[in-house]
Amino acid sequence: MLTKSELQKTVVEMLSRAATTLPRDVIQALKLCKTKETNKIARLQLDTMLRNLELAKKLRAPICQDTGIPIFFVKLGSELELNFDLNRALADAVREATQKIPLRANVVDPLSRANTGTNVGQGQPIVHIELARGKGLQIDLIIKGAGAENWSRLFMLKPTAGEETIKRAVLLAIDEARGQPCPPTIVGVGIGGSAEVACLLSKKALLRPLDVKNPDKKLARMELELKNAANELDIGPMGLGGRTTVLGVRIAKAACHTASLPLVINFQCWVARRASARLVGDKMEVEAI
Amino acid sequence: MAKIIDMRPPLNDKKIEELKVGDIVSLSGTIVTARDKAYARALDLLRSGKKLPIDMRNGIVYHCGPLVKRTPRGQKIVSAGPTTSTRLDDMQIDFVRRTGVKALIGKSGVRGDVASELARLGCIYLAFTGGAGVLASRSIKRVKKTLWRDLGPIEGLWVLDVKKFGPLVVAIYVYGGNLYLRK
Numbered sequence: 001m002l003t004k005s006e007l008q009k010t011v012v013e014m015l016s017r018a019a020t021t022l023p024r025d026v027i028q029a030l031k032l033c034k035t036k037e038t039n040k041i042a043r044l045q046l047d048t049m050l051r052n053l054e055l056a057k058k059l060r061a062p063i064c065q066d067t068g069i070p071i072f073f074v075k076l077g078s079e080l081e082l083n084f085d086l087n088r089a090l091a092d093a094v095r096e097a098t099q100k101i102p103l104r105a106n107v108v109d110p111l112s113r114a115n116t117g118t119n120v121g122q123g124q125p126i127v128h129i130e131l132a133r134g135k136g137l138q139i140d141l142i143i144k145g146a147g148a149e150n151w152s153r154l155f156m157l158k159p160t161a162g163e164e165t166i167k168r169a170v171l172l173a174i175d176e177a178r179g180q181p182c183p184p185t186i187v188g189v190g191i192g193g194s195a196e197v198a199c200l201l202s203k204k205a206l207l208r209p210l211d212v213k214n215p216d217k218k219l220a221r222m223e224l225e226l227k228n229a230a231n232e233l234d235i236g237p238m239g240l241g242g243r244t245t246v247l248g249v250r251i252a253k254a255a256c257h258t259a260s261l262p263l264v265i266n267f268q269c270w271v272a273r274r275a276s277a278r279l280v281g282d283k284m285e286v287e288a289i
Numbered sequence: 290m291a292k293i294i295d296m297r298p299p300l301n302d303k304k305i306e307e308l309k310v311g312d313i314v315s316l317s318g319t320i321v322t323a324r325d326k327a328y329a330r331a332l333d334l335l336r337s338g339k340k341l342p343i344d345m346r347n348g349i350v351y352h353c354g355p356l357v358k359r360t361p362r363g364q365k366i367v368s369a370g371p372t373t374s375t376r377l378d379d380m381q382i383d384f385v386r387r388t389g390v391k392a393l394i395g396k397s398g399v400r401g402d403v404a405s406e407l408a409r410l411g412c413i414y415l416a417f418t419g420g421a422g423v424l425a426s427r428s429i430k431r432v433k434k435t436l437w438r439d440l441g442p443i444e445g446l447w448v449l450d451v452k453k454f455g456p457l458v459v460a461i462y463v464y465g466g467n468l469y470l471r472k
Contacts, residue, residue, distance in 0.1 A: 041311060041458055041468065048418040048456060055423040056368075065356040065368035065422040102367070104356040104443065115441055147373050147396075147419065179397040179469065180373050182419035238419055239397055240458060240468050271420040 002137070002282055004084035004092075010284035011093035014141050014275035015070060016101050019062040022053060023289040025209040026186075026247065026272045033184060033237075033244040042242025049237070049270060064271045066145040067103040069119065070094060072127045073204060075138040080279075087127060094118070094125045106146070128200065136279055140207050143273035148185060149266070151177035152202075154195060157261040166191065166263055167226060173265040174230050174246065179239015182269035184247045186210070187230070190264040193254035198262035205250035206268045207276075209289070214251060223249040237270075247272070293456055299347035300391035305413055308459050310466025314415065315455030319433065319448060320349045320394065324372055326444035327437060328380045335387040342436045343448060345388040352377065352395035354443035356422065366429055366447070368422030371396040374414070382406045394457060398469035404461045414461035416468070428454040 027050075034046040056063040072090055097103055098119045107121040108114060119125070132138075153173040157165060170189055177185075190201030214220040226249040236242025247270065256262060277286045296304060298318045308314070321343060323331065331341055355369040374395030377384070381403050384390070391412055393399075396419040399407065407414060417425070434448040460468040 044313065044456060044458070045418050048421050048424065052370075052418070052421040052424040055427065059423060061423045061426070062356055062368045063422060064420040065354065065370050065425075066372070067356060067368075102356065102358050104354070104368075105441075106443075115443075150373075180375060182396070234471055238416060240416060240460060269420060 001081065001083060002279060002284070004089045006282070007084075007086075007089045007284060008093045008096065010277050010286060011090060011139065012097045012100065013286050014139070014277055015093065015097040015103070017286065018141055018143050018273040018275040019067050019101055019103060020060050021057050022063065022272065023209060023274060025211045026270075027053065029210050029247040030184070030270065033247070037242050037244060039236065039242040041240045042236045042244060045237035045240060045242075046244065062101065062103065063273070064145060065104060066147065067101075067106065068143040068145040068273070069106055070125050071142050071144055071203065072125060073140040073207065074127060074129045075132045075136065076129055077134040077136040078131045079133075080135045080137055090125055090127055091120045095120050137284075138278040139276065139284075141275045142203070142206055142268070145182075145269055145271065148181040148269040151181045151267050152199075153265045154199065155263040156195065157263055159259055159261045161261055163222065167222065167229070169263055170226055170249070170265055171229055171233070174235070175233055177267060178235055181267040182271070183235055183239060184237055184244045184270050186247050186268040186272050187226070187249045188266040188268065189249060189251040190266070191251065191253040191262070192256035193262060194256065195262050197254055198264040199266070201252040201254060202264040202266035205252040206266065206272070207274060208250050210248045216253075219251045219253065223251055295453060298349050300349065301347060302411060305391065305411065305463060308413070308462065310459050310462040310468060312459040313456050314459060315453040315457065316349060317452050317454070318450070320351045320451055320454065321345060322351045322353045322355065322447040322449065324352055324354055324444060325376060326440045327446050328377050328384055330437065330440070331388065332380055332383055341388070343434070343446065345390050347389060347391050349392045349394065350388075350390050351449075352393065353425075355426075355447060357442045364432065364435075364442075366426050366432065369425040369429065370420050370422035371417040373397050374399055378403050382410070385410050385412045398460055398467070401467075401470070404467050404469075407461060408463045408465070411463050413459060413463055415457040416460035417455070417457050425454065428452055
């Protein structure tokens with residue numbers, strides 16, 4: 001049976017890998033963008049990003065000082081038996097990782113702004129649990145810095161607004177955010193569901209690697225159109241101008257009420273940190289990404 | 290690779306006049322970190338006629354909240370990239386006017402009206418690549434002082450001795466030029 005200490009150890013490992021190295025698809029996308037930039041300053045930004053990634057990996061140091069807050073997406077098999085408190089295990093892992101790696105203590109009370117010092121607090125770490133069939137367990141993690149998260153946008157559109165209005169709203173959000181979410185960003189878009197489901201979809205969409213196409217053909221087309229249009233805005237790496245404003249757009253949708261059309265845009269900075277692990281036998285295996 | 294101009298604080302008008310928008314620079318010498326809470330406290334003190342614990346005249350302020358590791362030999366900065374400068378927009382002009390700071394380092398620039406006022410005050414804006422935390426920490430030679438420790442390691446003032454800190458881009462210049470404005 002999976003033990004708490006095994007799970008905790010795995011999650012610390014996920015946090016450590018995510019904070020210090022980027023997934024291959026993100027590094028590839030950054031390198032590809034560099035070849036397309038003719039602007040000297042845009043090239044310098046991408047070059048500095050890539051140099052920093054190499055240094056972080058070599059020194060096992062967090063890529064960015066804003067080590068963000070971890071967001072866990074857990075797929076829990078409804079027949080899986082656990083003899084420990086999963087929420088507690090995740091919180092203990094965050095506490096341990098904060099000390100050990102270290103991570104910057106970012107979690108504060110929203111009103112008093114007092115820092116807990118551990119990255120654990122009321123409602124933190126954020127854990128979204130989804131029940132699945134069987135006895136499996138999968139944990140996906142994304143690390144979100146505030147620079148990108150602060151540009152999240154929710155629109156409750158008219159139900160008949162249609163695809164063109166959705167695309168305009170996404171581009172408007174990208175244009176308003178300019179260099180502030182640390183472009184080139186990955187833009188998560190949630191369409192439908194309800195206000196909170198659209199938020200969740202927009203964030204979960206960020207888990208799909210840049211080299212994996214959306215299985216929904218219509219959404220795949222919209223993603224490509226939005227990416228191309230965003231890269232025409234001349235925002236560029238860090239907002240200093242250039243052709244690389246987004247590395248990709250990731251859309252997810254859910255059915256919604258006939259009278260509404262929720263739309264959420266969520267940004268992930270170029271330090272697009274993520275990690276995944278799943279249960280194999282009694283052990284958790286961290287995926288090599 | 291573009292030519293990098295190494296600059297040493299304290300800055301003066303002459304040193305700034307030799308630059309132009311889009312130039313790539315690095316810094317060697319003393320810089321001070323400050324962000325949201327430190328800005329608010331500095332303004333409270335200066336507006337009530339009190340002094341800051343460090344003289345920033347002709348100095349350089351870095352918008353940064355570092356990631357610090359406790360080691361047996363004391364605190365070590367392991368990652369220290371820039372934070373979003375626009376969060377400080379509403380305090381920026383008064384802060385620069387009252388402190389006499391000559392250069393700001395950060396990411397994403399400042400609001401248009403703030404940029405114009407900075408130019409009038411003779412303060413340039415140097416853009417550093419967001420997320421480049423490890424690269425930044427490598428050019429910190431020494432932590433000279435930590436001030437306002439009660440604000441915590443993110444929000445307190447770090448007085449840093451840096452060497453070839455950068456590459457930084459002159460993004461907002463005193464004689465016109467703002468790379469954040471769309472052509």
